[in-house]
Amino acid sequence: MPLLEASGISKVFGKLTALDGAALTVGENEFHGLIGPNGSGKSTLMKCVAGAEVPTTGKVSFINTDITAFTPTERARAGMSLKFQITSVLPTLTLYDNILLALQAQSSLLDLVLSRTRSKLHDQVMTMLTQFRLADRAHDAAAALSHGQQQWLEIAMALAGKPRLLLLDEPTGGMSLEERRVTGELLQPIKQHCSLVIVEHDLDFIRDICDRLTVLDQGKVLASGTVAEIQANKNVQEIYLRRA
Amino acid sequence: MGGAREAVARVGEEPDVVTGGGAPAASAPAGKASAGWKVLTIVEGLVLLIALVLPWVLQDYLTVFATRVVILALFALSFDLVWGYAGIMSFGQALFFGAAGYGVALMARDLNVTSILLILPAGALIGLTASLLLGGFLLLGRYPSSVIFVSLGTLTGSYAADRLARGWYYLGGQNGIPSIPPLTLGSYEFEEGPIYYYMVLAILVVVYLLCRFLVRSQFGLALAGLRENEQRIAFFGYKAQHLKAIIFAVGGTIAGLAGSLYAFHEGFVWPNMLGVVFSTQVVLYVLFGGSGTLIGAVIGTVIIEGVSFWLSDNYRDVWPIILGVLLLLVIMFRPLGLISFVLGERERVGRFGKGPNKASNKETGNAAP
Numbered sequence: 103m104p105l106l107e108a109s110g111i112s113k114v115f116g117k118l119t120a121l122d123g124a125a126l127t128v129g130e131n132e133f134h135g136l137i138g139p140n141g142s143g144k145s146t147l148m149k150c151v152a153g154a155e156v157p158t159t160g161k162v163s164f165i166n167t168d169i170t171a172f173t174p175t176e177r178a179r180a181g182m183s184l185k186f187q188i189t190s191v192l193p194t195l196t197l198y199d200n201i202l203l204a205l206q207a208q209s210s211l212l213d214l215v216l217s218r219t220r221s222k223l224h225d226q227v228m229t230m231l232t233q234f235r236l237a238d239r240a241h242d243a244a245a246a247l248s249h250g251q252q253q254w255l256e257i258a259m260a261l262a263g264k265p266r267l268l269l270l271d272e273p274t275g276g277m278s279l280e281e282r283r284v285t286g287e288l289l290q291p292i293k294q295h296c297s298l299v300i301v302e303h304d305l306d307f308i309r310d311i312c313d314r315l316t317v318l319d320q321g322k323v324l325a326s327g328t329v330a331e332i333q334a335n336k337n338v339q340e341i342y343l344r345r346a
Numbered sequence: 347m348g349g350a351r352e353a354v355a356r357v358g359e360e361p362d363v364v365t366g367g368g369a370p371a372a373s374a375p376a377g378k379a380s381a382g383w384k385v386l387t388i389v390e391g392l393v394l395l396i397a398l399v400l401p402w403v404l405q406d407y408l409t410v411f412a413t414r415v416v417i418l419a420l421f422a423l424s425f426d427l428v429w430g431y432a433g434i435m436s437f438g439q440a441l442f443f444g445a446a447g448y449g450v451a452l453m454a455r456d457l458n459v460t461s462i463l464l465i466l467p468a469g470a471l472i473g474l475t476a477s478l479l480l481g482g483f484l485l486l487g488r489y490p491s492s493v494i495f496v497s498l499g500t501l502t503g504s505y506a507a508d509r510l511a512r513g514w515y516y517l518g519g520q521n522g523i524p525s526i527p528p529l530t531l532g533s534y535e536f537e538e539g540p541i542y543y544y545m546v547l548a549i550l551v552v553v554y555l556l557c558r559f560l561v562r563s564q565f566g567l568a569l570a571g572l573r574e575n576e577q578r579i580a581f582f583g584y585k586a587q588h589l590k591a592i593i594f595a596v597g598g599t600i601a602g603l604a605g606s607l608y609a610f611h612e613g614f615v616w617p618n619m620l621g622v623v624f625s626t627q628v629v630l631y632v633l634f635g636g637s638g639t640l641i642g643a644v645i646g647t648v649i650i651e652g653v654s655f656w657l658s659d660n661y662r663d664v665w666p667i668i669l670g671v672l673l674l675l676v677i678m679f680r681p682l683g684l685i686s687f688v689l690g691e692r693e694r695v696g697r698f699g700k701g702p703n704k705a706s707n708k709e710t711g712n713a714a715p
Contacts, residue, residue, distance in 0.1 A: 152581070153581075154577075173488055173489065173580070174577075174580045174581045175580045175581075175583055175584065175585055175586070177581075178580070178581055178582055178583035179583045183581070183582075184581050186578070186581075190575050190577075190578045192570065192571060192574045192575060192578070193574075194570075194574065194691060194695045195567075195570060195571075195574075195695060199567055199570075199697075199698060202564070202567060202698070202699075203567050203568065203570075203571045203579065203582070204582045206564055206567070206568070207579070207582035207583040207584050208583050209564065211565070211592070213564070214563065214564040214565040214567075214568055215560065215563055215564075215565045216563065217563045217564045217565075217698070217699035218564075219564065220564055220698075220699030243691070243692065243695075259582070262582075263582060263583060
């Protein structure tokens, strides 16, 4: 059984059909890239999986559970996590508190009011910050970080709750070449415990870190397979050539 | 590889520049947190000190006025939790204040209950119940309710309660319920004056400390997340709507407590106490003093009420205009309220759970608050 299986996903906004029977299957510990031209429905499919949009038709299964009607909170509690396309770290909070906020999400109300889980979570906060090369800035406000560092902080926050599946919407958007390279490095180690779905424009980045790819075009799946298969696929070459 | 080198340089440099320019309180890298805490504590201590000596220097009628202001500050605190901390825009906070006021007035009129030991819990309970009902309706749903829905819902609630009270003979209609007897403790009667003032001040201090404990806890961190980006924290797995309903109910409880103290202090309740004007007034207190800081809510109440009092005495005809302009100036140029003159961004946001030093030293000892 795959970890995530979305099938027959359609999403209609008024007269616009953003997705038309799209599908996405992701296995355990798999890095899966979601690519396609602008307007092909990548982000919408991601949102339908994450629960930010409710698909018009179709079904999403996650760890053998039908989660189509789950709210974002319920999906998060089931082990799914999302990094938004627009950075949404909490700018006035310190890096430490940003991570703690993510980590304590499933603490009970009483634990939160009595601050009982903070000391228990401290090591995990510092581990996440260290892993994402942000430990020395732990007590700075997140607003003080560069754009790239904010993206890393956000990935760290999304990973804090130890999800089984992480959805990354354009993680390298607005990053420099060097920052992209580091982002790839930072993502590699999580493969041991987490699968990844990445929507990304940077095809080199996708090729470097993904095992499998799904290509969308006009709301439909054009092709899905290993990176080598997709690269050899005539239809895929065509739509990318058409664009270029 | 010029691009890459540039990037490395940017990653290293930019944050320091931003830190230096953005947040004055955060410019000194070490020990900034402890310094920040001191400013807030000094302001709090100062306000308490002034509050404590006030009845000794004020004339009697001014002590009565000061008592009213302290009760209103308690009311402001309730709204600050809801809006300043949790970001719930409520235009109906007076509903809980007034409902409790009416409730305890009826207890006194129809049941002859005036004991403080019954009245205050009853007031808090009425506030709690009313806010649970309204909050449950407006905030609890499968998906988060929009800001507009909540603002209009609370506004409507407050307006409807006002109209209901005006039209209901049992509640005294337009005139409300007059001649509420004094609050009692055994055979002692709390008359207006220094004793009532200190009693109310003690309640304010206790509630203030409880609120401070709450907003500085990990729960306070969750509230900060709620305020800044509700959708984000839902994706972490927080039950955001539950958090909102809880803090709304805490706010309603405190408003109820304030309303019952107000009813007995003034000696009567009237429909305005439930209405939109009162609900808006408390928004202004908090906005003026500094939302998202507890002391800001208190300072805002004291200054607005104090200035109104003084202006209405000295500029009988034009004082509302002067006050209005003053409020506009603060809101335009100091959106974080008067408190932001002395309090930097970092201190305003503060810390959650344990202190920062212990956290960075990896100390996992006792978790004393």
